[in-house]
Amino acid sequence: MPSDTSSVITGRCYCGLITFYTSSKPQTVAYCHCTDCRRATGGPVSAFAAFSEGAIVFTPNEGKRITVNSGVTRTFCERCGSSLTGRYDYLPNQIYISLGVIDQADDLAPEMHGHEAQRLSWLHIVDDLTRSESTTRDMLVAKSGIP
Numbered sequence: 001m002p003s004d005t006s007s008v009i010t011g012r013c014y015c016g017l018i019t020f021y022t023s024s025k026p027q028t029v030a031y032c033h034c035t036d037c038r039r040a041t042g043g044p045v046s047a048f049a050a051f052s053e054g055a056i057v058f059t060p061n062e063g064k065r066i067t068v069n070s071g072v073t074r075t076f077c078e079r080c081g082s083s084l085t086g087r088y089d090y091l092p093n094q095i096y097i098s099l100g101v102i103d104q105a106d107d108l109a110p111e112m113h114g115h116e117a118q119r120l121s122w123l124h125i126v127d128d129l130t131r132s133e134s135t136t137r138d139m140l141v142a143k144s145g146i147p
C-alpha cells in the first residue's frame, strides 16, 4: 500500500484471497443492466468502476480469467467465485471493477445506466442519470479520456 492512503481505493473478493488497491480515481462508474453482466455477477443489476488498464494492483493476482462471449474477458476468484473485473475489446485500455467488491463503493455513485432495455422490469432505480437503451460505449470512452 502507498504511504498516503487518504485517496486510496481498496477491495477484496468474498473470501479475501484476492485483494487490490489503487491510488487512481475511477474514470467513471456505471450500472449495466445487460443479461451477460447479470449472469456473471449474480445480481439483478451490476455496477462497475472503470480505471485505466494497469492502475489496479492485485494481490496475488486478479483471479481466473474467463471468456464466454468473444471480446469480453472477466475474472473471478477461483476459490469463492466473486466477480472481480471485466475487460471489453470495444473499451480498450480500461479495466472495469465490480462495484460490490470495492471497500469504498458507498463513495462511488454510478453516473449512468447501460443496456436499460435489458433491465429487469420490476427493478426501479429512481435517479436522474443518463440511460442508454443499449451500450454506453460512447459515454464510457468519453469519460476515459482516451482519444
Ligand SMILES: [Zn+2]
Residues within 6 Å of the ligand: 013, 014, 015, 016, 017, 018, 077, 078, 079, 080, 081, 082
Ligand atoms: Zn475469493
Ligand SMILES: [Zn+2]
Residues within 6 Å of the ligand: 032, 033, 034, 035, 036, 037, 038, 115
Ligand atoms: Zn453488461
